[in-house]
Amino acid sequence: MPTVENFSAWLRDYAAVVHDNAGLLTDLDSAIGDADHGSNMDRGMTAIVALLDANTFDTADALFKKVGMTLVSxxxxxxxxxxxxxxxxxxAALQGVDPIGAPALGAALRAGVDGVLARxxxxxxxxxxxxxxxxxxAAYDAATGDGIGPALAAAASAAAAGRDRVTPLVARKGRASYLGERSADHQDPGATSVTLLLESAAATLS
Structure with a gap:
């Protein structure tokens, strides 16, 4: 069951993954966006590593509150x-939850996704x-009974499949939507960085 230290390791790993893939993310964004997704995400996750280096967090909710605020800024x-x-x-969904089992982690993921949807x-x-x-x-929820490791692995695989499924489509939201039909057959940078996030979670929180 993940601890604050495990969550910190996830964030550090994701920062390294983003840094390694910054060029790819920027190349994807240059085709259908502002060509800054890789550099923006790399800057944000570098700030998260600095945050982790300079602070100690007692709870997951305190950690992720600061992480969220740092990324916004x-x-x-x-x-x-x-x-x-x-x-x-x-x-916020993890506040007061101890230990954090597979259902609680799934509820936190759902809360995060609901936040993305609302915004x-x-x-x-x-x-x-x-x-x-x-x-x-959906894949995480279906595999929750198998434990955190298998559920996160299923989530990461499903994210990659979702990323690839919409690559042929025409974008209907965001900067890419301005291109109309020209956005078809380009991999979405946001779906790509989210897939990397979940692959990192599967590698570090299992």
């Missing part, structure tokens, strides 16, 4: 508010990060 574009809201809601107002097939988050959440 350091990540440009839509990504800061969306990822910041995800982590703020994720942490981004996207639907399935709009070709956004939600197209990776929604199937990931």
């Amino acid at each position: 350091t990540v440009g574009g839509a990504s800061g508010p969306l990822y910041g809201t995800f982590f703020l809601r994720f942490g 981004g107002k996207a639907d399935l097939d709009d070709k956004t990060m939600y197209d990776a988050l929604a199937p990931a959440l």
Whole structure:
């Protein structure tokens, strides 16, 4: 069952993954967006590592509240508010929960995704990060009985499948939607960074 230390390890791992994939994320965003998703996410997660280096957190909700606020203030574009809201809601759902079992972690993921929905107002097939988050959440819930490790692995696989499923589609939300038909057959950068987030969670929280 994940502890604050495990969650910190997840964030550090995700920061490293984002740094390693910053070029890919920016290349994807250059095709259908502002060409800054990789640099923005890298800057935000670098700030999270600095936050972890400088502070000790006693509870998961305290950790993720600070993480969310930091991302909102350091990540440009839509990504800061969306990822910041995800982590703020994720942490709030874990307040007072100890130990954190598979159902509680699933409830926190759902709270985070609901936060993204409330802020981004996207639907399935709009070709956004939600197209990776929604199937990931469903897969996690279906596998909750198997424990956190298998549930997160199922979520990560479903996120990747969701990312790939909407790649051929025309974007209906966000900067990419301005391109109309030209946004088809381009992989969505937000769905890609969300998939990396869940793959990192599966690797570190299992």
